[in-house]
Amino acid sequence: MSARDWIEKDFYRELGVSSDASDSEIKKAYRKLARELHPDANPGDSRAEARFKAVSEAYGVLGDAEKRKQYDEARRLFSTGGLRGFGGGGFGGAGGSNFDFGDLFSGTTQGASSSGGFGGLGDMLGNLFNRRSGTASAAGRPRRGADVETEIRIDFLEAVQGATVPLRLSSPSTCDTCLGTGARAGTTPRTCPTCNGVGLVNRSQGAFAFSEPCRDCRGTGRLVDDPCPDCAGEGVSTKTRTLTVRIPPGVDDDQRIRLAEQGEPGQNGGHAGDLYVRVHVTPHAVFGRSGNDLTIKVPVTFTELALGTTLDVPTLDGKVSLRVTPGTASGRVLRVRGKGIARRDGQVGDLLVTLQVAVPANMDGKARAALESYAQATAGLDPRPELTRMLERRSGS
Structure with a gap:
């Protein structure tokens, strides 16, 4: 996810909650929307599928305490002008020199020691935007896929004694045709000439310079000239698959079971996210x-x-x-x-x-x-x- 995504996307609005919502309120809102927008409940509805992905993306950030903290900090800094005045002279800095956002993100802002130490802020933003320096990009680095959550219902005796339950799941998966490259079989993506594969381009506007995701390759650092017909060049397609979930004996109602690397696929060879299965237990008539x-x-x-x-x-x-x-x-x-x-x-x-x-x-x-x-x-x-x-x-x- 690029810096622009973090600044411009309102994940709270995607889930329909306020920015001071509790973790339980965020979880409840996500589960409600996920049930309503799930592809299984809306077959062939592309708008519902897009909203489902947006809601899942929002929960992937707000449902993680550390990511939510970083997201809130980034929104506070950028949306309220919290970066103004660095260097003692606005964005121009001391002596009229330009202020480079790339330096800020890399934690190498000039004068950091005299300003109380911006290195910590740079480190935070570097992690937030998946960047290590002003010239390096996350475009080519492996990135872990997002976690996915689904729900199942079992009866009381299955919860007590344990059971093996088939789970039918519609979720994004690595395209089997192109194996995630996004290119038609027999072809390969090429390095984006605009950003030289970095995924970022430097721009100057007025008195300051900054970096932004490359518009030609959308920050990936690669161009697909002949897209895969099955995934339209995305490298990911929504597929329906059946998993076998082992319910351990004694599972509690509303307990989550983790299936490692069964979530959304990673990018650039990164590991897939995890699948969390939330178990609901039907009460017994006697026990x-x-x-x-x-x-x-x-x-x-x-x-x-x-x-x-x-x-x-x-x-x-x-x-x-x-x-x-x-x-x-x-x-x-x-x-x-x-x-x-x-x-x-x-x-x-x-x-x-x-x-x-x-x-x-x-x-x-x-x-x-x-x-x-x-x-x-x-x-x-x-x-x-x-x-x-x-x-x-x-x-x-």
Whole structure:
């Protein structure tokens, strides 16, 4: 990405967020737009595909804390005139000499030591714009591809036990026809004569000189005279591919799985970016989860708790029998060791069984009569003595 891209592109506007948006707000906005604009959801829509690429590019910068910091600093310096006054005389510098942006980017501005040290700023901008000096360019250097994120949904048991899931993905990939060169088979790109392969040209305007990306080669340092018909000379084409994603046992809802070098292809022989698969887990009808522990709520009758009983409770691999002692309170949690979630690192959770009294909505005459007899027999039993004493004290006062 050139210096002009960083200065002129408004990545915040691409994602529809403010410049002071939090990381979570930026992530949420990107995920929403990515779902709406994904090529799979808009087959044949070139405008949606272009917006999808723009949104992905914006998130590639704003989603990375370090890149976002550099981007914000560059926008602040350039858009608000923060570079004015260097050298004590505006862009003209001391003694009327021209100020060269190339020197600033390379961290070699004259008078840096006397101005408080612009070398650090030059280093920052050099990294920001992928430049090492005023005459060297990133055009020929390998550059890593952008990271890509997608989403999948799996059921609860797949998340607990692990699964292998096929993932169909439409994303930019290296063109198979030209192998990324952008040139038709049998031909090769030539060095741009305008910039001599550097990718930058020097220009003078008024009292100062600066460098900008070469317009003829668009900063690449190469010209393709006979473009590849499949990728139109870009070296990259959008392809639909199927990947096999291994979901590890015990994966959490909203967890990301990284697939190394499965993202966008790199440039000039650089490594591809990574693919991040965000996992969404469909809740189970019976089981819940708390860390590595499985949870389950078991309805019981009042008599089962009062008199005691033995319950059969399901697990992931069968069932267990639990002894409920007489007088057990509703809401009591019974723990079954080693019947929870087994993670890839060897940790195994427990099964937590919560006992809940089930109150019948309707009772026949016989059951009602028996319950009324029980109520009479236990009329002297106060189930809430603390509350009763508090009420009596307040009534007495």
